[in-house]
Amino acid sequence: LTDPNSVHATVLDLTATLGGMNSCTFNNNDGQTIGNLLSSCTKNVAYTLDGTHKKAPAHKYPTTLTNIFTDNNYLWKCDSSVTNPETEKDYAKKLGHSICNALKNAAQPLPSTADLSGATLKGDGMLLNVLRNCLPEYRGIQNSQDTKDNSALAKFTEKEYTDKAATFTTQYLTNLKNNKAQAKDDKETRPVSVTDTADAKKLSEVLSYAEGERNKKELEAEKKDAATSKPAVSKNEEKCKGKPQGECKEEDGCEFKDGECKAKVSTTKGSTGNITERNSVIIKAPIFLPYFLL
Template sequence: ATKPTQTQIQFFESNEKRGACANDAASPQDAANHPKTLAQKLCEALKADVAPETMPTLSGPALKDNPIVRRTIRNCLPKFDSADDPQSGAEGQKISEWISSKFGHDANAFKASFEEDLAADTTPTRDRVKQEKKKITSMTTAQAANLALSQMEGIRIKRDLEAAEKMKNISETVYNKKSEECKGEKDETKCSSKDGCEYKDGECKVKATTAATGTDGKATNTTVSNSFVIHKAPLLLAFLIL
C-alpha cells in the first residue's frame, strides 16, 4: 500500500502576524491544488476578525421577549403553569408583562433588585454527606447548578409527600367522624338532609366528596408552602442562562 506523504504548505507570505496569505484564492479547484486551496481558506479564517460577545443589557423590558427566560418562568412559577406556549397568546403576554415588571425597568434597577440580591443570596446544595448552603454566584459550572437544582427538587418532593400524607390523615379523620354521624340514621329524608351524608344501598353513608373536605364543607387546606423552592429555582436558572 502506498504510504501517505506530507507536504509542507505555507499559510502566510511572511512571518508577520496575520499578514497576506501565501496562496492565491483564485487557484484552479482541482485535486492537485486542493492542499493550497485548503491552506488559503485556513489563512483567511485565521485573519478574520472575531467580534467578541457583548453582555446584553439586562432589564425587564430587554428580557421580556427572551424565549429562554419566558420558558424558565413558565416552567418554574405555578401561576403560569397553564401556558401552553409562553411565546404567544394571552398567557405569553402575561409572562412577558411579569418579566418586564419584576426584572427592573432599566439596567440599574435590574442590578439593584436582581444582581445584588444574587450576590448575597444562598441556596441549598448537596455534594457530599450533608446539605449545605452556598452563594448562587459561586455556582458557575453545570455540575454545581445541577447539584443545587436537584437538591431543591428533592426539598419540593419531600414537602409534597408530607402534604399528601397530611391530607390522607385529615381525610381519614373526617371520614371516620362523618361515618359515625351518618350510619345511625335510618330515615332516607333525614339522612339526605345531613351535611356530608347520602342515602345509598339502603344505608346512610358518607358522601364520597366529604373525605376531601373539612367539617364545614370547605376544602381542607393542606398545602405546604414551597415559596423557598419556587423563588430560588427561577432565580438560579435565570442567573445561569444570563
C-alpha cells in the first residue's frame, strides 16, 4: 500500500517562467497568487513565458508491505496488530484493516439447495436466530450463534430438518415447489409457488394478501359476535330499578348506590362468567400491518 506522503513522487513536476519584467517586489516569495505576483512587477518588453517539466516517473508507486490478514491462510481474520482502527495512526495498517473487513463482508454465493439438510442448517446463523425467536422453548438462549449456548437448538434443527440432504429435499423443498400461495398486485390475484417468492416484491404481495384475508375473517367474526352479544338485562336489574331506598334490600339482590337502587354485583372467586350478564367484544388489531408500513 502507498502512504499518502509518498504519492507526490509520482506526480508530474512542472516549472513555468514568466519574463519581460524589470523587477518584482514579490520575487522568490512563496505563497503568492498570480495576480499579486504580476501586479508587483514592472514591465520592460512584451511578456515571455517559458516552462520546464520533469519527466513523469514510471507508474510504480512506492509501497509498504502491509498485512491484511493475520497470515497467508486467508481465514478471514484481520491483522491483529490493529486493535482500534479509529485511532490507528499508521495509514497503511488502517487501510489494510478496512480492506480485510470489506473482503469479509463481500457477498458470498448461496449454497445449493440440493446440499441443504439439518446437518448443514444447524450452522446457519440466520436460521438459528429465527428458530430461537419463534420457538418459546428456545427463547431463553442468549446468543443463538454461540455453539455452547445454542447446543440444544442446534440438535433440534438437525433432527427436525433431518441429517440427509435427500430427505430434506423430499420433505421440504418438494413441498415448497408444489404449494401455492395467493398473491395480489394491481392487476390480478393469482397463485404463485412458494419458491417463487424470494423476490421482495412478490413476497410482499403474498404476505400482504394473506394478512388482509386474515383481518377480513376476524372483522367478520367480530361483527357476528357483536350482533349476537347485546347486553342482557338480568331479573335483578328489572326488580331493583326505580325502587326507593327503603325498599332497596340486599335479600332481593339489590343495593342503593349512587342515589339509585341497582342490582347488586357479586364477585365470586374463581368464576369465569359475567355476573351482570354483560358481554364484551375484543377488537384485535392487525398484528403484521406495521411491517408493511415500514
